[in-house]
Amino acid sequence: MxxxxxxxxxxxxxxxxxxxxxxxxxxxxxxxxxxxxxxxxxxxxxxxxxxxxxxxxxxxxxxxxxxxxxxxxxxxxxxxxxxxxxxxxxxxxxxxxxxxxxxxxxxxxxxxxxxxxxxxxxxxxxxxxxxxxxxxxxxxxxxxxxxxxxxxxxxxxxxxxxxxxxxxxxxxxxxxxxxxxxxxxxxxxxxxxxxxTDQPSFIIKLGESNWHPVDIWILPILMIVGIIFGKSCKLFYKVFHMWINRMNLPLLLKVSMGAIAIILISYLAPDLLFSGQHSLNLLIGNWANKSPLFLMVMGILKLLFLAWCLNFNWRGGHIFPITFAAMIEGFAIAQLLPGYDQLFIVAIVATTIMSELISPVVAGIFIMLFFPLKLTPIIILVAILMYLKNKIGFKKTANS
Structure with a gap:
């Protein structure tokens, strides 16, 4: 040539x-x-x-x-x-x-x-x-x-x-x-x-962390909480998807049901509209002083809204919505544990939930974008532990 x-x-x-x-x-x-x-x-x-x-x-x-x-x-x-x-x-x-x-x-x-x-x-x-x-x-x-x-x-x-x-x-x-x-x-x-074109970035830094190695003992407890939450969501998604498929609804009705959900969300919780990629600033802004219960409900509602849209033909990606919801749940749990570094708690919980709902690799990469460098080892550790958990679970399923 x-x-x-x-x-x-x-x-x-x-x-x-x-x-x-x-x-x-x-x-x-x-x-x-x-x-x-x-x-x-x-x-x-x-x-x-x-x-x-x-x-x-x-x-x-x-x-x-x-x-x-x-x-x-x-x-x-x-x-x-x-x-x-x-x-x-x-x-x-x-x-x-x-x-x-x-x-x-x-x-x-x-x-x-x-x-x-x-x-x-x-x-x-x-x-x-x-x-x-x-x-x-x-x-x-x-x-x-x-x-x-x-x-x-x-x-x-x-x-x-x-x-x-x-x-x-x-x-x-x-x-x-x-x-x-x-x-x-x-x-x-x-x-x-x-x-x-001055487009807004979806990546924001959530603040600084001053976590200490002595707090590492709480990591497995937080991971267990995140795993239980993630598995509960996966079970709900599976049952909900099977239920909708079994009903065999006509396309017009399905699209209409999706539109109804969007309109309701626009009235009840407009911050949950769209993917959530530009809404993470709420967690360190308007929602910073919200109660743990409010945050937990918002995180669950975001995941329900995602499931509803996906199953009623308003299809799209799930990475950004799950990232947003996982972060919300992380901040909710951090509010319940005021004696610990807030972002340390959020990073563990969010990485665990995302790993369970998507994959440890995606979770590790995405979560690291929003946290200070000091928390990178913790995020990587949680992602590795979740990867090993999934691998062991897959082997057990294959052998059974």
């Missing part, structure tokens, strides 16, 4: 990965704009009417495309099964998710966004592969025709075929190097766009 061809492939890959990062950033920016448009009137009646309109739009879209919106798990499953992904519905997937998020559903943007990034990454690979195989033909075409083919969104791609894939070790090595470089480039494009 000539040096000019190598340079062309690298530049093309950089451009496409930057486009993916920009698409992800534009989605979040647009979500902020549309959410503000729906909920900025401060008139409950107007907001309720808008939610009803949004639910009708959602029903029409889901009635036409019942398998959307896709999550990252859906995309990975499709990739594993077919060795590729049909990325032609990626923008439709984001549109449906935008409707769900803008009208206040208690789910996060991460599921559809990660699905879109996975799909667009396959798109990028197919486009770069097309340039690799068609390079000699393309360089003979007029420049405008070459650019038209290279940047046509859904034409002129080359799907992966094992028989024709390059087998030369040097090319395989270059691909392994370039893939992470392209990912970093996409992240940089996303970050620059978000910063340049």
């Amino acid at each position: 000539s040096d000019i061809k190598k340079v062309a492939l690298v530049i093309y890959g950089f451009l496409l990965s930057a486009i993916i990062g920009v698409i992800a950033g534009l989605f979040l920016i647009l979500e902020g704009i549309t959410s503000e448009a729906v909920w900025s009137s401060n008139n409950r009646l107007v907001e309720a009417v808008l939610v009803i309109i949004g639910s009708l739009i959602l029903y029409l879209l889901l009635n036409r495309w019942p398998n959307l919106p896709k999550t990252s798990q859906d995309s990975l499953r499709e990739l594993k099964l077919n060795k590729t992904i049909d990325y032609h519905d990626v923008f439709l997937n984001l549109l449906i998710t935008l409707i769900i998020l803008s009208f206040g559903a208690g789910v996060g943007p991460e599921a559809a966004l990660l699905s879109a990034i996975i799909s667009l990454s396959i798109w990028q690979a197919d486009k770069v592969r097309y340039l690799y195989f068609e390079y000699d033909k393309l360089k003979k075409l007029p420049l405008h025709e070459t650019l038209k083919r290279l940047f046509d969104p859904f034409k002129f791609q080359q799907k992966y075929v094992g028989a024709t894939a390059p087998k030369i070790p040097s090319i395989i090595k270059q691909k392994r190097i370039l893939y992470p470089v392209f990912i970093i480039n996409g992240i940089l494009a996303f970050t620059l766009l978000i910063r340049q």
Whole structure:
């Protein structure tokens, strides 16, 4: 392969990965704009009417495309099964998710966004592969025709075929190097766009910690509390999901039930609308002096709202809502134990609950973003202990 061809492939890959990062950033920016448009009137009646309109739009879209919106798990499953992904519905997937998020559903943007990034990454690979195989033909075409083919969104791609894939070790090595470089480039494009448009960050520091090693004895007790809470939630989710499926409700009724829940939450606890990714400041702001009972109820209500939305076709991500709810429960328990460092208690409880409901790896990574560096060893320790617990439990289940 000539040096000019190598340079062309690298530049093309950089451009496409930057486009993916920009698409992800534009989605979040647009979500902020549309959410503000729906909920900025401060008139409950107007907001309720808008939610009803949004639910009708959602029903029409889901009635036409019942398998959307896709999550990252859906995309990975499709990739594993077919060795590729049909990325032609990626923008439709984001549109449906935008409707769900803008009208206040208690789910996060991460599921559809990660699905879109996975799909667009396959798109990028197919486009770069097309340039690799068609390079000699393309360089003979007029420049405008070459650019038209290279940047046509859904034409002129080359799907992966094992028989024709390059087998030369040097090319395989270059691909392994370039893939992470392209990912970093996409992240940089996303970050620059978000910063340049002054988008609010979902990461806030919850304060400082002065925990002492002598307090480590309480860690297993707090973890047991978190595990019991998490297992209770999982049992409820399972039973609730089975119950809803058994009822076999029509789509219109399910979407309407989701809209009713959103309207009720907007009246009773408007702070629980949306995913919670921008609501963590409540825990060190307006909710700082709230009672433990209030915080516990808010955390449970947030998880109930998430379950309701997911089961009534207002689908989305669960990481941000569970993060918010786990933090709320952590602060509630910390209020019951005033003799201990508050963030020490919160970090243990939140990491345990998130580990039980999602995974220890995700919990460890996410929780560390919000806490001071001094608590990082504790968060990692709890995540490791939860990982070992899950692994031992899985082995026992497999052997029984």
